Amino acid sequence: MTVYLPIMLDLRGKHCVVVGGGKVAERKTLGLLETGAAVRIISPALTPRLAELSENAAVSWLNRKYAPGDARGAFLVYAATDDPAVNEEVAREADRLGVPVNVGSHAEAGSFITPGVLRRGRLTVAVSTSGAGPAITAEITKLLEEMLGEEYEAYLDFIYVMRQEIKRRERSPEARKRLLRRLGTLDVLEKIREGAFTPWDSDQIETWIAQHREE
Numbered sequence: 001m002t003v004y005l006p007i008m009l010d011l012r013g014k015h016c017v018v019v020g021g022g023k024v025a026e027r028k029t030l031g032l033l034e035t036g037a038a039v040r041i042i043s044p045a046l047t048p049r050l051a052e053l054s055e056n057a058a059v060s061w062l063n064r065k066y067a068p069g070d071a072r073g074a075f076l077v078y079a080a081t082d083d084p085a086v087n088e089e090v091a092r093e094a095d096r097l098g099v100p101v102n103v104g105s106h107a108e109a110g111s112f113i114t115p116g117v118l119r120r121g122r123l124t125v126a127v128s129t130s131g132a133g134p135a136i137t138a139e140i141t142k143l144l145e146e147m148l149g150e151e152y153e154a155y156l157d158f159i160y161v162m163r164q165e166i167k168r169r170e171r172s173p174e175a176r177k178r179l180l181r182r183l184g185t186l187d188v189l190e191k192i193r194e195g196a197f198t199p200w201d202s203d204q205i206e207t208w209i210a211q212h213r214e215e
């Protein structure tokens, strides 16, 4: 069994190449666009959705088949054609160039696989079965969607602001540690669920820090 390393990549502005323009290429492209990556699609045909993205210049499109050299300069490559031989060729080129590559038709030919993704603002949950069952991945991702509601977005915005403020206002490392630990024990998530939460203003934050910085 392959043991994959999950990591979170900042792809803003990174040149990513998707070879193929079908259903699978569309899914991978939409995932990339969410992150702000600069996507180039190389394919003689596009799904209606991908064609629209190309018309709006949200992706760049090379209207032709894959040719050697297409992976050059890419940060990530996705081989998503319906021709396994082409996908393998793309993977070999990417490997030679040291570029991470995903192969949609047979995972083991690539160097990374795509997890199911659940987003709630700053919260990202990635699900993988190490390629064992993509449909099960989709099911588990749906389950987590039910468990982790929309309230997590506002909750993590609150945590983010508080952590920044604690780091900015508190000099003592011990007090910082205590405050950051206490942050996780507040009932804010519950309050957001009940619709009873209003974001804290600067005075409230200062008062809370002053009250909780000591043991």
Ligand SMILES: C[C@@]1(CC(=O)O)c2cc3[nH]c(cc4nc(cc5[nH]c(cc(n2)[C@H]1CCC(=O)O)[C@@](C)(CC(=O)O)[C@@H]5CCC(=O)O)C(CC(=O)O)=C4CCC(=O)O)c(CCC(=O)O)c3CC(=O)O
Pocket: 027, 028, 031, 102, 103, 104, 105, 106, 107, 108, 112, 113, 114, 115, 116, 117, 127, 128, 129, 130, 131, 132, 133, 134, 135, 136, 137, 138, 141
């Ligand atoms: C290994 C991996 C490589 C990769 O693509 O990165 C891979 C590979 C393959 N998928 C295949 C089929 C299907 N894939 C899906 C759906 C998804 N597949 C995704 C990921 C992955 N798929 C990676 C491993 C993920 C993990 O670790 O669990 C998801 C999670 C994310 C995404 O694609 O963005 C996305 C769910 C999105 C969502 O949440 O809705 C469906 C269901 C559907 O389409 O509704 C089917 C049809 C049902 C079935 O076959 O099970 C085939 C057979 C092709 C053939 O038979 O020819 C292969 C090839 C092989 O097995 O090697």
Ligand SMILES: NC(=O)C1=CN([C@@H]2O[C@H](COP(=O)(O)OP(=O)(O)OC[C@H]3O[C@@H](n4cnc5c(N)ncnc54)[C@H](O)[C@@H]3O)[C@@H](O)[C@H]2O)C=CC1
Pocket: 019, 020, 021, 022, 023, 024, 025, 042, 043, 044, 045, 046, 047, 064, 065, 066, 080, 081, 082, 083, 086, 103, 104, 105, 106, 134
């Ligand atoms: N990883 C995953 O989640 C899944 C993977 N698959 C696998 O992925 C493959 C692709 O699936 P779909 O997108 O549904 O197929 P599709 O038939 O909708 O799309 C294939 C695309 O590849 C393009 N293409 C063909 N030859 C090309 C070349 N030489 N250079 C560039 N582009 C080329 C076609 O123009 C078309 O746009 C399937 O054959 C299957 O093996 C299928 C379902 C899910």
